Amino acid sequence: MAESLRVGVAGLGTVGASVVRVLSEKADAIAARAGRPVMVTAVSARDKGRDRGLKLDGVAWHMDPSQLARSNDVDLVVELIGGANGAARACVETAIERGRPVVTANKALLAKHGVAIAKAAEKAGVAVGFEAAVAGGVPVVKTLREALAGNDVSRVFGILNGTCNYILTRMERDRIGFAECLAEAQRLGYAEADPTFDVGGFDAAHKLALLTTLAFGVETDADGIYVEGITSITPFDLQMAEELGYRVKLLGVTTRGEGGIEQRVHPSMLPKDSAIARVDGVTNAVEIDGDVVGALVLAGPGAGGDATASAVIADIVDIARGVRRPVFGIPAEQLAAPKRAPMQTHQGGYYIRLSVIDRPGAAAAIATRMAEQSISLRSIVQRGREPDFDRPSSEPVAVVLITYATNEAALRRALDAIEADGHIDGAPQVIRIEKR
Amino acid sequence: MAESLRVGVAGLGTVGASVVRVLSEKADAIAARAGRPVMVTAVSARDKGRDRGLKLDGVAWHMDPSQLARSNDVDLVVELIGGANGAARACVETAIERGRPVVTANKALLAKHGVAIAKAAEKAGVAVGFEAAVAGGVPVVKTLREALAGNDVSRVFGILNGTCNYILTRMERDRIGFAECLAEAQRLGYAEADPTFDVGGFDAAHKLALLTTLAFGVETDADGIYVEGITSITPFDLQMAEELGYRVKLLGVTTRGEGGIEQRVHPSMLPKDSAIARVDGVTNAVEIDGDVVGALVLAGPGAGGDATASAVIADIVDIARGVRRPVFGIPAEQLAAPKRAPMQTHQGGYYIRLSVIDRPGAAAAIATRMAEQSISLRSIVQRGREPDFDRPSSEPVAVVLITYATNEAALRRALDAIEADGHIDGAPQVIRIEKR
Known part of the structure; x- marks a missing residue:
């Protein structure tokens, strides 16, 4: 069997503690899947004294996660500190600089700096795994990539x-x-x-x-x-x-x-x-x-220490097996600049709840404003109040409209006009309908 | 970019035709994901004349799939012939002997010869991908492995x-x-x-x-x-x-x-x-x-040419990327002999539909036979026939029992006793209840 893969875990919250525990308890099964032993050789956390229920005998302790990333005790760095900048970013960047692969659950870091990190990692020829950063234990990253x-x-x-x-x-x-x-x-x-x-x-x-x-x-x-x-x-x-x-x-x-x-x-x-x-x-x-x-x-x-640890360990095992892919599936240099479709052009159905001042003509005025924007209504529901069944009241009533597909800009124009007409009390509630 | 991966496709049914078409239509996107161009260089099928809507100019045609597997035109063999033996098995074994990785959708072949094939492939140092063999386009193999x-x-x-x-x-x-x-x-x-x-x-x-x-x-x-x-x-x-x-x-x-x-x-x-x-x-x-x-x-x-082709292509891209894993996740030599738990020891709830001859004492006798085997009933439903509402009839009536968890052997003993008692007409219908 090949040499051991020495793992450094930066951040010992619930996820980090679970990663350390599972890698130790299931060492044999994981070694069979990874093709080599995988062992935690270093950890980093602020409070060394806290009891996390972990056996950390013989494991190096670093106060500074970047020091862990730099240390010669580790082949792979697991970053579970969190945050888009600061210690987490420094730890990941240091690991990559040193040519060490990284596994992280840090969605904030990758959402902000993921492309730069991927470019650096691909240049250095190291993998970055982030299955745990999206949907916890659900392998959606692996599936898409x-x-x-x-x-x-x-x-x-x-x-x-x-x-x-x-x-x-x-x-x-x-x-x-x-x-x-x-x-x-x-x-x-x-x-x-x-x-x-x-x-x-x-x-x-x-x-x-x-x-x-x-x-x-x-x-x-x-x-x-x-x-x-x-x-x-x-x-x-x-x-x-x-x-x-x-x-x-x-x-x-x-x-x-x-x-x-x-x-x-x-x-x-x-x-x-x-x-x-x-x-x-x-x-x-x-x-x-x-x-x-x-x-x-x-x-x-989608969350919880163990479910997230399951995803972290899958990434570790892939890297231990020697799997090397671009971080996002294709080389970061080939990622295109995203062309944003503005929300105003969003097409879809809408649920609209209006608090309508209950007087003659209100419903007609609302329907007219919708029609002016060519918005067709699939459903209109107005709940009459029982005690005032046969006469309008000064209390507003809830009117719910479901539209057929329209676009966000037209809908906003219609709602602005309805508000300006003075028939409604307070802002409309708008919930978009997602098609099957 | 690295050298092209030359793919030979044995079997041009709906799945094979879809694989050839998608690899050609999406050549650029797949090359970006695979890190190298992936191209079909050889195919094998019985009927060369049939119009499959494919452009096969410059692609070698082999009547014999093993000849395709042996040919020097291909780096990877896709087996889509089907069947546990015969041409499919020979094609896969030949490819492995020649040191060529294999991707297959053939569940019959792998269910019967998968371990032997995995051992041969691992000895030869080649990958065998079979995502398409289970649940079509759903990546359950990748998820488990x-x-x-x-x-x-x-x-x-x-x-x-x-x-x-x-x-x-x-x-x-x-x-x-x-x-x-x-x-x-x-x-x-x-x-x-x-x-x-x-x-x-x-x-x-x-x-x-x-x-x-x-x-x-x-x-x-x-x-x-x-x-x-x-x-x-x-x-x-x-x-x-x-x-x-x-x-x-x-x-x-x-x-x-x-x-x-x-x-x-x-x-x-x-x-x-x-x-x-x-x-x-x-x-x-x-x-x-x-x-x-x-x-x-x-x-x-779970089926259909395109969904299955999606899984085949994922395996091809993994192999093009240089991913090498044991076929079943751990080395085939380390797979344990399975210890079978016999069906008689199965534990669970049961739905039982009996066609009961409608006479006094039948229900009591059935309930007694269940009780003798310590089987507790969660529900009993008997549907009275409308026209005969107030008197038993010679026509049997359907009685449905839902049991609490019991074991298969006890249930079978109870049903045998109920049949022997002569209160039921025809064999009982038994459907096991799977717990959440």
Whole structure:
């Protein structure tokens, strides 16, 4: 058997601890798959005293992750520090400079600096694995980069953030408001103390940026992603979706069309019998539409120490086997500049919830504004209030419209006109419908 | 860029024609992913005159696939002939003898001779790719062999035959009998003129044998698979399943437990809200339960020329990239002998439909026979016939029992005793319940 592969793990949070533990507990099975022993020879973390339940006898401890990357004790560096800059970036860049392959779960780093890192790695002839950076344990990176090599991909979309999917599932099932569900998710450890990164859609956007590069062979363009979070979704929206045949999910969607690449993260309505619509709780799920294979769906645990460690170890074993590929499947020098399709040109159906001031002519005025923009309505639902059944009231009523496919610019013009007419109270709620 | 990889395609049916077409149409994109041009330089098929819509100018034509495998025009051989022996086997063995890597979609060949082929290939230092042999375009081989390198897998199960799933979906949806659905599937091209291989479960069994080897690191043991087809399933069974919260699917299931490896292909009831239960039509879907990652689900087109070609091309590109792994993930010499867990020890719930002769004491006798074998019943459903509402009749009535988990041997003893008692007419229908 070949020489051992000596692994340095920078960052000993839940993922790092799981990687160290699994590599040790399953050393024999992993050696059989890797063709050589894989052993952790160095780690880096700030708090040396903390008990992580790991046996680290004989393992070198570095306070500075870049020092670990530089050390002659390691052949491969696993970066699990996180963050787009700072220690994580320095550690990865140092490893590559020293000619050492890198495995990372750091979506923020790669969404921002992935192309530069890939160029440096390819120049140095080292691999960079990042399966763990997208959808946790679900092998979507490997599938896009390798299994679909014969396909032109037209769309990748899915549930990329387990926290949001947990909250939406719970809101829908138990008709509880967003704030209460978020607090519960925080208690259960599914959401961070500062939840903005998750519920604002930013975590999903980082992952989507990487999927776009893998799917379409273009440079990563995280700044080109249209991002909306889930904070404005109400139990009423979820109930209406259900009645109209949809479910609401926070989706990341990337498509390539004639106008360019459209990347967006926002709450979406999906036909409720579609595969992605049915995914509940913290599970992640991704659909890939390829021209040769058709539609593939992958689903599984998108977060958590062990699921993420599973992806990290797969990358380590690939590298131990001597697999060398460009980081994003094609050489980074060949990645094209992405042409952004602006959100204004987005085509699709819409769910619109208006808080309408209940007086004669309001409905007609709204319908007229839609017609002026050539927007056809598939459904209109207005719920009469029981006590005021036979007369309008000064309280606004909820009116829900489902449009046929139109474009974002026309829809925004119609909504601006409706707002200007003074028939509605507050901003319209708009949820895009994702086609099957 | 490195030298071209010269590919010989043996077998020009729908899959072979699609491979040749896609490699030509997408030559540039595939070269970028493969790191070198990939070109078809030789083909083999019996009927040279047939118009397959392919440009084969300058491509060598071999009547004998082994001659193609032996020819100096090819660096890699794609075997799409089919069959466990004969021309396909000779072609693959010849290619390996000549030190040429092989990509094949041939599940019958590998289920029977896969271990010997893997040993020969590993001795010769050549790769054998077979993604296309299991679940068509769904990358389940790559996922088990590579993406789950850090996992001990406890179970792999799923829908491995699109023909059966199409028939069951249609029977359920439109309450049509098996024979009529089969005839329709044959008309639509979803089933062969001789459908036994599909509807008898044998095609799924070949695929399952390969999944077992990948998941558990044991030698392929197709003869150790318990196989039942779908021919005895009735619309009434599907309707009862629905009422009781299940759907019926032809599943391949392989599990590893203390008693050994249990491999089985048979109609199964799955909780209707589980991911695999929801998969309709010709789609394939596989769930893999790994100890580190949790449950992964992969779904997509399991058959058809293009979907299968997508998998073939992925294997070609891996080999073009220089990826070299043992065929089944670990060296074939290290594959253990599989210890078979006999079907008699199978543990699980059961759906049992009895045609009961409607006279006093019949129900009590049946319940007693179950109790004697310590089998607990979760549900009992007897449908009274409307016209005979208040008196027993000489016509048998359908009684459906759902058991809690028991074992196959106890269940078979109970059913034998019930048959011996003479209260039932005809053989019991037994459908195993697969747990979530």
